[in-house]
Amino acid sequence: MSEGSAADFTVKLSNPSATDTQVTLNLITTGTNGNASATDVAGLQYKDSNGSWVNVPANGQVTIAAGQTEVIVRVPTVQDGVYEGKENFTLNATVNGNTVSGQGSIIDDGTGTIPPEQPGTPDNDQPKVASVSSPSVTEGGNLVFDVQLDHSSTTATTVNLNLANGSGIVGTDTNSFKVSFDNGVTYVNVTGGQVSVPAGTTSIKVQVATVNDNIVEGNETITLTAKSEFEPAAGAGQTGTGTILDNDSSTLSVTPALNNVSVSEGSAADFTVKLSNPSATDTQVTLKLITDGATGNASAADVAGLQYKDSTGNWVNVPANGQVTIAAGSNRSHRPCTDRARWGV
Known part of the structure; x- marks a missing residue:
């Protein structure tokens, strides 16, 4: 039966007796080799002449009244919430030195049966x-x-x-x-x-x-x-x-490329625009060339625009909005992603 339900046994005489018959009941729960232990059951009961369930006395003795042939014995089982698999127990009944046995099984995998008069659903303690x-x-x-x-x-x-x-x-x-x-x-x-x-x-x-x-x-x-x-x-x-x-951040730096801080008029000045750390996604960089023509400063007429080197190694004009892209860096090589900007004079 399902764990938490009760197993009912019928202890029966082959023939009625003219006098009361004393039956000694003994529940065997060894707790070994797939057998239930004492804590898996909640005692032993029998149904009296009034139809009520009564605890079997400590000496295990119950009476089948004269003229009667049977007594119903119940073994309540304990719902413990632990998956144990099938557990067996044995009920021995002895009359006049002759012993007969019946066996019950406690099932806690959801496939056990519940007697019609007992409430609940089949117990399933399989760990999930x-x-x-x-x-x-x-x-x-x-x-x-x-x-x-x-x-x-x-x-x-x-x-x-x-x-x-x-x-x-x-x-x-x-x-x-x-x-x-x-x-x-x-x-x-x-x-x-x-x-x-x-x-x-x-x-x-x-x-x-x-x-x-x-x-x-x-x-x-x-x-x-x-x-x-x-x-x-x-x-x-x-x-x-x-x-x-993520514990990484990146800063942007601009440095002269090839140490050409100063260039001869008519040549091009190269700068490296560099992230301190690569990014897993493309990084948008906005470039702006300052030529205000103030004392000692070049004017717009002194330069011929702004270019950057693309992924194929070609020099390309920077768009009017000044935006260029540093491609996502490889997270395998961890090489810094750089972009190089050039302005011509």
Whole structure:
């Protein structure tokens, strides 16, 4: 029967007796090798002549009245919230030195039966993932996800862990992938995306190391989905989102290229416009050439415009709005992205 329900046994004489018959009842709960323990049941009862359920006395003796052939005996089971699998127990009944036995089973995987007169639905204590937290950490630190199971188990439970890309890339923005079963005291590497959660454990920590790069990329996310072996393969489990907080910024500098601070009239002056750190996205730079013609300063007539070197290495006129683009830097090589501006005289 389903855990939390009661198992009813009929103890029956083959023939009625002209006198009361004393029956000794003994409930066997060894707690070993798939058998229920004493804590899995809530005592022993029998139905009296009034139809009421009464506790069996400590000596286990009940009476089948003269002329009657049977007594109904009930074994209430305990709903404990722990997945134990099928657990058996035995009811022995002894009359005049002769003993007969009946066996019952406690089921807590959702397939147990509930007698019609008893309320409730079949109990299912199989561990499933109840929640996955959504942590955040500054890049270079460890994201620690808390994964919670809804039930403990008397045996190990397999949990599948799946890291997936969000705006961040697993394996590029992350590094090691580990799990702890002792509240973060020790961690072991996750291999193949599966971990075996020890018996009695309902909470695990999943640690994902993040990469401290020098790319300006903004905050990035990855996801962790966890589901137990008792959940359907498709559409099940719980997901948490980890946020990697960017700690990079970039400043802009303008320096003369090739040390040509001063150039001969008719030549071109080259400048390097440079970001201190690359960016994960294109960076828009607005260029403005100051030629006010004041004392010692060139006038607009002294220069022939403003150019920049494009990605193919060609000199191209800067648009009228002065905007040029420094392309997104590679987050693999981490090479600085530069743009070179030229003005001719």
